[in-house]
Amino acid sequence: MISSIVFILILAAGVWFFSKSVSKIIRNIKLGRDVNRSDQPLLRWKTMAMVALGQSKMITRPVAGFFHIVIYVGFIIINIEVLEIVVDGILGTHRIFAPFLGSFYDFLIGSFEFLAFAVLFGCVIFLIRRNIIRIKRFTSPELKGWPISDANIILISEIILMTLFLLMNASDQVLQANGVEHYVKAGAYPVSSLIVPLLSNLGTEQLILLERSAWWIHIIGILLFLNYVPYSKHFHIFLAFPNTYYSNLEPKGQFTNLPSVTREVKMMLDPSISAPEEAGQEPVRFGAKDVRDLTWKNLMDAYSCTECGRCTSVCPANITGKALSPRKIMMDTRDRLEIVGKNIDKHGKDHDDGSSLLYGHIKEEELWACTTCNACVEACPVNIDPLSIIIDLRRFMVMEESKSPTELNGMFTRIENNGAPWQFSPTDRLKWTEQE
């Protein structure tokens, strides 16, 4: 009885804190500008099913893709077992599903054990890739410090949780075999039975203590992990789904046309069109200086980023030693958005801390290195679009601050004056016919 109450309190606290963090993230994402991503629902569902559920873009890198799928499948399926643990915790029962499922229960528990072991193995491989083999995309400068620890914390947490799960099952099966009261005979234990010999010296009391401790630490661990996730790159386990649903479905080469610019250009080209009466409306900023100038999808992208670095590893600018890294663009956007969110919590909605995403986090040199080649967009396993952020920041620099490399200013002037980015007269446009 007491344990049930304690359990319910812990569970409620875990879920409450988690939902608070999530609602903050949702609020932060909604700080972005509007963009319509609700057309073609069928295609959107399909994209989500393929890319998020089916992990279609993960497998382009076979080793990482394979182990990621193992961990992902294991993680999802083992949640059925967590459901039982929660029900047991609330009702004070033990293995409540067993009587209802009969021999299917044995099959389930047996499969969970194999999956738990596979997840554990996968996490060890990932730790080795990150810390011993030190694969290049996991050792880049933008990962120094917290991001590297974050990745390791996630992997180690999962290893601990899986170990606890197996330990819990190992002691449980000995207790079952010994006919100890409360421990109903149920389940199959193909993996944890291998640990059983290690427990041979323990008496019933100690076994119960071990089983209960593993059970409690396991479920508390899960709740702690759940509350860690919103602060981590691991939040992609939730956001991958909506983020792929709201993917950009247009051709990758198609950049947005700014409607605010269209209005002004039309007025310039045809003076008879007068400025629309938009009394009281703030003038729109051209391009983006800070996170609130980006779209909500850009901001959702930032929270969905797993920091895997696939984008950066295919970026021609990054490969050739330029300061640009599309992963850093996404990480900076998230970091800045978190700061803006905290400012809102502390100082209210319109607080200006004097910093901004552009300049404060992302430098001009990074932005001017981009070739707009779309390799990053293509590579991202959760359909993140770093390029659209880069372009919006460039737009701000060029249109609001006239800050562009001098060579580009020259190019602009030539297009304006003679309709070509080079210094040639428009009257020479047919010169090529005289070639040969």
Place this chain on the structure above:
Amino acid sequence: MSTDTSIKIPTMAELAARGESPEILFWVGCAGSFDSRAQKITLAIAKILTKAGISFAVLGTEESCTGDPAKRAGNEFLFQMQALTNIEVLNGYGVKKIVTGCPHCFNIIKNEYPGLGGTYDVIHHSQLIQELLDAGKLKVEGGAFTGKKVTFHDPCYLGRANGVYEAPRKVIEKLDVAMSEMKRSRANGLCCGAGGAQMFKEPEKGSKDINIERTEEALQTQPEIVAVGCPFCMTMMTDGIKNFEKEESVKVMDIAELIASAGEL
């Protein structure tokens, strides 16, 4: 068909004056009009169109920059000025179909002009050439190219940007060459380094130029010809090959040039 030293390309204005309108507008683009190397590609495309009996015309002096370098550099104003002006001209002539040799022009007219009132059926020259070959309107044999080692460099704005990977390869394969792919190709293709207005500025500080990285990769396939489908890639790859002093043994050629030369046009 005998070729004169200079060919007569009709302009839209001339045709309109006669009350005619062509099947297709050939959008030449700034590089195709002014860059001396790219002019040769333009000529090859024009010869192919002529040979296949396509009725086409160019805008000539009425053509102006699509606004691509401005837009990718963030100058949306300049882009839209160019776009709206061009759309007025195109719509004025009632243009329906456009072919272009430049993937940047292709992408921007196909994807970004419709939102500003200019909707056309736009294709890249590799797609048109493939159609013509498939329909038997154009016939080529490998000839001098048979068995030659060729690798193809995917233009970003044709490939990833618009998903066109096969048309240029199908065209090259018609020449019975020994095609070999670079390590990074199709959706994984590496940029030549010119896109996003980089063509018009010095690269940012780094350890290497992008076109050198790409040329190294192309050279690993031991090619005799590096085939391209974009005038900017042409510049970058040609410079890259020169950098390795390989211009004697490795030629950089546009798909249109391959076909025109195989067909002895």
